[in-house]
Amino acid sequence: MTPYTLHYDPLDQQINFEGALRLITEEETARLLRELTAIHDRIEGVLRLNFQRLRYINAAGVRALSLFIDYARRQNALAIQVIASSVVAWSERVLPVLQAIWDRVEFSVYDKNFYKSQGIIEDDGFIPLLRNQTRILWPLEQEVLRRHGLKSGQRVADICCGCGDVPLLISREFAPSFILGVDHSEAAVAYARHLQSEFNIDNAEFQRGDATTLMINDNSFDFVSCRLSLQIFSQPELILKELIRITKPGGQVYVTCEDYDLIVGYPESALIHETYERAAVYGDQMGMDLRSGKKLYSMLAQARLEAIQTDHIMLDTSRADREAFAQVIESWRDFSVYTIGDDLGLDEADQATLLSGYEAQLRAIRSANGFTTWGIVACSGQKPRQ
Template structure:
């Protein structure tokens, strides 16, 4: 049973089943007496549980000193009085001050710990967001856009809609949607500061205005409920170890009757001729490598199940193959080279793979490049598209 109460500019709730007390919004009282209800809820909640109580402040966007002293004082008092009690405060890196501020309570009592929720939530992010990999994402989007600009209307995208592009990466998809479909509003959110910086720079260089780039955690977005007609999340569920958390948030921010649009891959279905056997072996190993880091680049065909489980209806699915024939074959080859650099040059090394494995692993990527550039060759990269409607 979850009890919830609105207090001024913030809410708080207690989930007895999970022993979690959550705070949302902006907590800026002028006097400590304004925190009385909140403190009583903390005391009542703690009295009803054993072991660990979880204090969720991931969506507490502001907290002044009056509120912090009231919260912190109540928690310190509780652990002093209850030797059996532990307090775990769950913060997010998106709210930059929260981990440091609540961390001061740990110094006063080690049974109060602070856990930054998203510090381990994105196991593959460091591989995919930095350095030379960022520019190649533009090439990937250029090749996929040839297909998606025709696919998107079939999945419900129309001019004038309010759009959220979640896990927007370097922002190029949002820019293309902005140019092609003239949305009424478009918000682009990502958890990578470097990617967002790149996106803002490109938008400025190209004179693109009207895209709201936001730093945020896709699993705990600081966006209001039910505000977007069309919510996109491309090539992203496959790199989260808990994709259902992301879909839950996409569902929350989508308007009733609006649609959620996702794309994901099945990397083991990448193909090429000639040298098909070597290529197939490598991409089978890519899937295993990602699984080692709790990512699923085989998620594409599973999208329908995920969307049904999220509560969506009228689910539409289709797939398309990006190939070396979609424009300049060298563009396709450049993408494969970037994959080799990251997957064989970084991820396999971090997993601890032996040199002989990495040599064979690299050969499959090089053979895929060979197929892409061969005068009679064919190389493909399959992508699954799925969308679903949020019930009215």
């Protein structure tokens, strides 16, 4: 484990700690205190201490921070915000003590409620939906992944990997040298590890992590994917920045997002269309952008990725097992009408309207001559070599 580093970001007046703050000598404590007080003395307003990337600390490190807070208390010039993360368990337990030293210290855990739908999406009840989606998407997506540069021998990371089935399928079909799956959901990561033992795959690893603050070294993967996840975060650019950071120069960043504007159905077209219009609006209210597929190219271009290529993964009733497709729509229906509907406090009439479109789509899927789609945009770009 590397020793700690301390980086001051003047744009946010934030000190970012990284590595392991395990101090040994009094000289080390004094040095850290000097660094912190020097920053303290040249700013005004609010100073943030961010511990999201600090993997370990020891009591001597906590004492150095306490001495700094005590210094700030005596100066009484700044307010201090302390930012912990549930991914580094020590921080939630140890850091609240800093508030006891000075009541102008505000303590928060960054990744508690850091996106609106977190409670729903990180629940283990969400896993069957993820599994059904993979069941119908994988036959199409594996070809898309190949076109976007995924190949044998690469080091691959799948960020927001959900229940881990896709990284394991990638391991099986593409033979990467190593694949890492990261997800913030405890339930999903536990499921992924269970699935890994069932698949008997050795070159995969799953870890719990925050996609906006990955505990992964810079430039460490050849191919980094983030599939069907950016749309649930209000600041997807923070995740994209991390995907690019961990990708090797010349490596590929691959992202997919669904886009409700690409969903059509027949017969009962209007009913289906209206339901997805409404679902997208309700999604907005939950902090999700369910029409973000069309924005991916622009996002990757603004992030200065090169050789950007796009693909549609257009699933439809002529190319998918109809019953598996129906099961996905049933999961969406329940998720949208009941889970999100209850969360947003939709009344019975609104829920019934929403429900009618999903039922119409299910009739289209289960009718021999019916047709419907699920449209996803896949987009990838190369990280510049220099």
